[in-house]
Amino acid sequence: MMDFDFTMLQQIGYIASAILFIYGLKMLSSESSAAKGNMVSSFGMLLAILVTLIDVINPLLMLSAILVGGSIGAIFALRVKMTSIPEMVALFNGFGGLSSYFLAWSEFNNQTEISLVMTLTYLTIFIGGITFSGSLIAFFKLSEVLKNTSNFVNSASRWMLIFGCSFALICILQIVLNVSGLLILEMDLIRIIFVCFLIASLITGLAFVLPIGGGDMPVVISLLNSLSGIAAALAGIIITNTALIVAGCLVGASGLVLTLIMAKSMNRTLYNIFFVGYAASGSSDAEIEGEIKPITAEDAFLVIEAARSVLIVPGYGMAVAQAQHVVKELGDLLENNDCEVSYGIHPVAGRMPGHMNVLLAEANVSYDNLLEPKDINPKMDIVDVAIVIGANDVVNPSATEQPGSPIYGMPILEVYKAKTVMVLKRSMSSGFAGVQNPLFFKENSRMLFGDAKESISKLVAEFKE
Amino acid sequence: MEIYLLLFFILILAIFLGLELISKIPSTLHTPLMSGANAISGITLVGALTLQTDGALQMVLAFCAIAFASINVFGGYLVTNRMLKMFKKK
Numbered sequence: 166m167m168d169f170d171f172t173m174l175q176q177i178g179y180i181a182s183a184i185l186f187i188y189g190l191k192m193l194s195s196e197s198s199a200a201k202g203n204m205v206s207s208f209g210m211l212l213a214i215l216v217t218l219i220d221v222i223n224p225l226l227m228l229s230a231i232l233v234g235g236s237i238g239a240i241f242a243l244r245v246k247m248t249s250i251p252e253m254v255a256l257f258n259g260f261g262g263l264s265s266y267f268l269a270w271s272e273f274n275n276q277t278e279i280s281l282v283m284t285l286t287y288l289t290i291f292i293g294g295i296t297f298s299g300s301l302i303a304f305f306k307l308s309e310v311l312k313n314t315s316n317f318v319n320s321a322s323r324w325m326l327i328f329g330c331s332f333a334l335i336c337i338l339q340i341v342l343n344v345s346g347l348l349i350l351e352m353d354l355i356r357i358i359f360v361c362f363l364i365a366s367l368i369t370g371l372a373f374v375l376p377i378g379g380g381d382m383p384v385v386i387s388l389l390n391s392l393s394g395i396a397a398a399l400a401g402i403i404i405t406n407t408a409l410i411v412a413g414c415l416v417g418a419s420g421l422v423l424t425l426i427m428a429k430s431m432n433r434t435l436y437n438i439f440f441v442g443y444a445a446s447g448s449s450d451a452e453i454e455g456e457i458k459p460i461t462a463e464d465a466f467l468v469i470e471a472a473r474s475v476l477i478v479p480g481y482g483m484a485v486a487q488a489q490h491v492v493k494e495l496g497d498l499l500e501n502n503d504c505e506v507s508y509g510i511h512p513v514a515g516r517m518p519g520h521m522n523v524l525l526a527e528a529n530v531s532y533d534n535l536l537e538p539k540d541i542n543p544k545m546d547i548v549d550v551a552i553v554i555g556a557n558d559v560v561n562p563s564a565t566e567q568p569g570s571p572i573y574g575m576p577i578l579e580v581y582k583a584k585t586v587m588v589l590k591r592s593m594s595s596g597f598a599g600v601q602n603p604l605f606f607k608e609n610s611r612m613l614f615g616d617a618k619e620s621i622s623k624l625v626a627e628f629k630e
Numbered sequence: 631m632e633i634y635l636l637l638f639f640i641l642i643l644a645i646f647l648g649l650e651l652i653s654k655i656p657s658t659l660h661t662p663l664m665s666g667a668n669a670i671s672g673i674t675l676v677g678a679l680t681l682q683t684d685g686a687l688q689m690v691l692a693f694c695a696i697a698f699a700s701i702n703v704f705g706g707y708l709v710t711n712r713m714l715k716m717f718k719k720k
Contacts, residue, residue: 179676186670187651193663194654200714203666207707210669214703217676223683223692230693231675234700241701242708250709254664257706260698261671267695268674271681271688282634390664393671398644402637404677410637411644412673418648419667423660512657519660526716532658533719 171220178216179408185209186412190419196532213408247527248484251516255304255386261393261416262296265289265400266366272403273359278352279343285403287340287362291333293396294366295373300389302374307382307516319376323440329369336362377439380558383517384427384438391420423518430512432564432574455606460587462623465613468585469624472549474505476541478578479521480514482555482591486617492554493528495621498628507534509541509551509578511559542579551580553588553604555617561602572600586610589617662713669706675699 186209192202221227245253269289276283305311314322336358342348343355350358377385394416401409428435460468469475477496483489496506508530514521522535545551553560556578563570564577580586581604588605590612604610613620655663678695682688 187647189666190648190651190655193659193666194651194656196656196658196717196719199659199662199717200711203662203707203710203714206666206670207711210673210703210707213673213676214679217679221679223689226683226689226693227679227696230696231700234697235704237697238701238703238705239708242705242712245709247713250661250665250713253705253709254661254668257665257668257702258671260701261668261674264672264674264678264695264699264702267691267698268678268681271691271695274688274691275682281631387664390667390671394667397671397674397677398641400674400677402634402641404680405633405637406677406680407637407640409673409677410641412670414641414644415648415651416667416671418645419652419663422649422652423664426657426660510657512660517661517664519657519663522658523661523713523716526713526718529716529718531719532717535658537657 174219175216176407178212179406182209182213182408183411185212186415190415247489247524248487249308250523251382251386251520252304252307254517255300255307255382255389258386258389258393259297259300259304262293262300262389262396264293265393265396266293266297268400269293269403270363279340279355281341281344282403283340284337285399287333287337289396289399289403290363291366291369292392292399294363295370296389296392296396298367298370299374299385299392300370302371303382303385303389306374306379307386309379313378314375319442322372322375325372326369329365329372332365333362333369336365373439376442378442381438381442383513383515383520384424384431384435386517387420387423387427388439389420391417391424394418394420427513427518430576432572432576453601453603453606455603455608457593457605458611460611460613462613462620463627465587465611466624466627468587468611469499469504469550469552470502470628472499472504472585474547474549475499476507476509476545476548476551476580476583478509478511478514478551478553478556478560478580479525480511480554480556480559481516482557482589482617484515484520484524484555486555488554488618488621489524489528491618491621491625493525493530495625495628496530498625502628507536507541509538509580510535511538511556511578514556514559538576538578545579545582548580548583550585550587551583553580553586554621555589557590557602558600560604561600562604562607563600563602566603570600580604581607581609584609587613589613589615589620591616658717659714662710665706665713666710667706668702669710672699672702672706675703
């Protein structure tokens with residue numbers, strides 16, 4: 166009887182926590198209520214954990230594991246730099262997947278005979294495994310430990326991926342056949358196949374992400390984010406736990422929406438992103454006319470000092486140079502100089518969705534100054550100076566002008582329509598897409614070469630004189 | 631078997647609800663959304679707490695499942711909170 170009361174209480178707790186999760190996400194739809202929304206969501210989690218803890222089998226083991234994991238997580242969260250958030254999110258996607266992987270593995274070990282639910286156990290392990298190993302690769306690519314791989318590795322990986330998926334399918338079919346009695350395997354043999362399956366799902370994840378270029382990592386981590394949620398939801402079905410299903414689906418949906426937004430912002434299909442890659446998807450041999458016009462910091466200062474409206478377009482280069490604070494300082498000086506300053510943020514600028522927004526928020530830039538392409542593009546011709554800081558592909562006019570270009574059709578920030586474009590760049594190397602940028606050769610473009618942070622610091626110093 | 635159909639029903643509804651909720655979140659907040667989603671995916675902690683722990687392997691699996699989920703829960707919520715506090719309007 167006591168047992169029954171516990172489960173009843175737990176179910177009610179899970180319903181309440183589902184409401185809190187949903188409400189928390191709803192509050193995330195506005196910047197002003199977002200921080201509270203996160204609190205609400207965390208209370209939902211606390212509630213779900215507490216009602217589960219009432220009735221655990223091995224409290225000492227459980228609590229020590231929470232303590233270990235919790236402290237590692239807290240250290241990560243408090244130490245990580247805002248420029249490294251993409252790496253952290255990638256790693257956490259992986260941990261989420263790994264947790265579901267272990268959960269399903271443990272559930273498998275509890276089974277004494279084969280049943281149809283086992284197909285879900287396999288599926289959870291497969292998705293959890295892919296999420297974990299894929300996220301690790303994404304993590305190493307984002308932290309630039311792992312550079313882009315050779316063509317040989319890429320095609321080998323893709324074959325590996327096909328092989329891994331087929332193997333997984335056979336393993337799952339094998340369960341179905343066993344349950345229906347068409348195939349009768351000993352439980353021992355099934356256990357051996359299961360161990361192979363555990364390894365195969367990890368290898369499949371590696372093979373999936375390895376060939377994808379660094380520039381496409383925002384899409385990859387969004388997808389892995391989604392998969393970590395789906396793995397949790399499937400795990401929830403195996404252990405018949407509604408809290409896991411609801412929360413897992415919310416995460417799965419969230420990652421899916423972000424994945425689709427990213428793909429749309431690049432005007433590419435998911436198939437192209439995951440299985441073809443930028444370089445292979447078209448050639449751009451169109452001749453670029455015009456010449457590069459470098460500019461010194463002193464001259465650049467004179468240009469922006471005279472400007473009445475400035476649009477700052479940050480990209481990954483700003484994150485690498487950690488230039489967000491000095492950018493904000495420049496923005497303030499311009500505003501004091503009676504100039505209107507806004508920021509143009511492309512959805513795929515940086516290494517994850519919304520990356521630039523977080524960096525600028527860290528530097529105290531008001532979020533209502535951050536504009537999306539659809540808001541700023543119509544007003545581009547009244548912008549005196551567009552300052553492009555370490556962004557490349559998202560301002561590449563080939564996307565609108567050259568039908569043969571691999572990035573043709575991608576919505577961009579049309580900075581070339583501004584009266585003057587000032588591009589801060591370290592060198593003339595092309596962006597992640599590997600496409601030459603005609604913007605740099607336009608009549609109204611000026612190139613300010615050097616590290617973004619140093620260049621802007623020089624401009625700031627000029628202003629203060 | 632009926633229970634699984636019911637659970638699938640919940641799954642489908644939750645996915646549609648999720649899609650509706652998330653598509654209303656402005657792109658400014660997509661990074662905190664992702665780290666917040668990391669935290670929520672730590673819900674596997676709740677499942678991991680109910681695991682059997684007979685035998686060494688099962689103990690290790692339960693410990694790992696709980697520990698990794700806890701990293702997500704604690705790390706995810708803390709870092710999201712750190713980020714969201716920075717979003718200010720002048």
